[in-house]
Amino acid sequence: MKTKRSYSTGQPAFLFDLDGTLIDSVYEHTLAWREALEEMGISLATVAIHRRIGMSGGMLAHAFEREAGKKLTSKEIEHLQTLHACAYKKRAGQVRPLPGAHDLLQELSNLGVPWAIATSGKKEDAKGPLTMLRLDPHIPVITRDDVKHAKPEPDLFLAAAAKLKFGLERCVVVGDSIWDLLAAQRAQMLGVGLLSGGFGENELERAGAYRVYRDPADLLAHLDEMGVRGRD
Amino acid sequence: MKTKRSYSTGQPAFLFDLDGTLIDSVYEHTLAWREALEEMGISLATVAIHRRIGMSGGMLAHAFEREAGKKLTSKEIEHLQTLHACAYKKRAGQVRPLPGAHDLLQELSNLGVPWAIATSGKKEDAKGPLTMLRLDPHIPVITRDDVKHAKPEPDLFLAAAAKLKFGLERCVVVGDSIWDLLAAQRAQMLGVGLLSGGFGENELERAGAYRVYRDPADLLAHLDEMGVRGRD
Numbered sequence: 016m017k018t019k020r021s022y023s024t025g026q027p028a029f030l031f032d033l034d035g036t037l038i039d040s041v042y043e044h045t046l047a048w049r050e051a052l053e054e055m056g057i058s059l060a061t062v063a064i065h066r067r068i069g070m071s072g073g074m075l076a077h078a079f080e081r082e083a084g085k086k087l088t089s090k091e092i093e094h095l096q097t098l099h100a101c102a103y104k105k106r107a108g109q110v111r112p113l114p115g116a117h118d119l120l121q122e123l124s125n126l127g128v129p130w131a132i133a134t135s136g137k138k139e140d141a142k143g144p145l146t147m148l149r150l151d152p153h154i155p156v157i158t159r160d161d162v163k164h165a166k167p168e169p170d171l172f173l174a175a176a177a178k179l180k181f182g183l184e185r186c187v188v189v190g191d192s193i194w195d196l197l198a199a200q201r202a203q204m205l206g207v208g209l210l211s212g213g214f215g216e217n218e219l220e221r222a223g224a225y226r227v228y229r230d231p232a233d234l235l236a237h238l239d240e241m242g243v244r245g246r247d
Numbered sequence: 248m249k250t251k252r253s254y255s256t257g258q259p260a261f262l263f264d265l266d267g268t269l270i271d272s273v274y275e276h277t278l279a280w281r282e283a284l285e286e287m288g289i290s291l292a293t294v295a296i297h298r299r300i301g302m303s304g305g306m307l308a309h310a311f312e313r314e315a316g317k318k319l320t321s322k323e324i325e326h327l328q329t330l331h332a333c334a335y336k337k338r339a340g341q342v343r344p345l346p347g348a349h350d351l352l353q354e355l356s357n358l359g360v361p362w363a364i365a366t367s368g369k370k371e372d373a374k375g376p377l378t379m380l381r382l383d384p385h386i387p388v389i390t391r392d393d394v395k396h397a398k399p400e401p402d403l404f405l406a407a408a409a410k411l412k413f414g415l416e417r418c419v420v421v422g423d424s425i426w427d428l429l430a431a432q433r434a435q436m437l438g439v440g441l442l443s444g445g446f447g448e449n450e451l452e453r454a455g456a457y458r459v460y461r462d463p464a465d466l467l468a469h470l471d472e473m474g475v476r477g478r479d
């Protein structure tokens with residue numbers, strides 16, 4: 016896939032996942048899904064839920080169905096998603112931006128490097144995190160509502176690249192889950208993994224990560240490895 | 248270390264960690280520590296806290312101090328531990344045994360394979376999980392109160408082996424965190440990792456895991472890899 020790319024000398028563009036990548040919310044989402052599943056009579060180990068975070072809610076529900084060996088109707092899946100939203104809301108007050116998230120985005124803007132947000136979450140759910148990050152309203156934000164399929168399908172990242180008017184080969188996806196990295200591969204983009212969502216380094220590398228960093232602060236310290244050049 | 252061991256043909260003995268290994272409580276402990284730290288004005292990424300779970304409370308507090316670059320007095324460390332205990336209590340109602348935990352322990356007992364529990368938690372904190380697992384009262388349980396140093400020091404596992412009257416070379420440590428596996432190495436015991444606490448496979452292997460399984464149910468399906476023989 017990568018061998019066919021044309022070599023690009025310009026600055027890259029960054030497409031950021033939100034939960035677990037810029038916002039420290041994966042553990043809350045995990046426990047909110049567990050609470051919702053338990054209310055539906057589905058009992059799964061917490062880690063099994065954790066490792067599915069980052070997929071679209073619908074795909075996640077299907078994955079849970081499969082793991083629990085229980086079939087849900089589309090009405091039940093909808094109910095599960097509502098239960099999750101309620102359970103997450105109870106926990107949202109404890110959610111914070113990840114170390115360096117704001118500084119990283121600010122530095123990219125300062126350097127004239129374009130970037131966008133591409134999240135599997137719904138527009139409604141992205142509001143809180145976006146406010147927390149104090150984003151400029153002109154920053155492109157692609158959510159679940161803008162595409163037919165969420166991660167690991169490439170649609171979100173393709174839509175974000177189109178919005179930035181950037182070629183795929185110049186886009187770098189930054190995400191904390193294997194679903195981000197699989198979607199990056201399918202979009203023919205470079206994928207960078209962050210450990211801040213709780214996935215292991217090896218899991219991210221196996222899913223195709225070009226580089227893995229601890230959190231946004233660590234990525235900020237290594238922007239040159241992605242071909243970002245300073246103003247000098 | 249392993250080459251000097253004498254070859255043993257008898258059944259092994261199993262020394263189990265509790266949280267994340269038999270009980271699905273790591274995510275609750277993680278968020279309880281985060282809440283406690285935040286009350287003390289220490290802000291750390293959730294994953295950084297997660298990766299410290301399994302150490303003794305005191306060592307954990309020192310690790311947090313280091314990561315946050317803030318020195319705590321011994322009184323403050325004590326207060327932090329009290330805050331964590333309170334924050335965990337609020338979440339304890341949602342904690343469940345891990346898939347296969349009860350069946351695994353039952354099967355070992357049925358096969359006449361000795362086993363014990365060795366947890367970095369205090370006796371008081373182990374009560375709930377032990378009740379949940381419906382343990383026979385004669386099963387040896389070593390807690391933080393029984394030893395001078397908890398994991399990654401080997402003391403808990405050495406005390407458990409002594410209680411079972413088993414040679415170290417015949418003991419298999421089962422744990423979900425790298426602290427269990429480092430302690431197993433220091434105790435000259437074989438270490439088996441479980442992914443059920445949220446550590447990655449690679450992290451557990453790097454810490455010396457002989458084998459890594461998904462959860463207690465998966466370990467139960469592979470007991471022969473540890474030299475456990477059936478009754479036939």
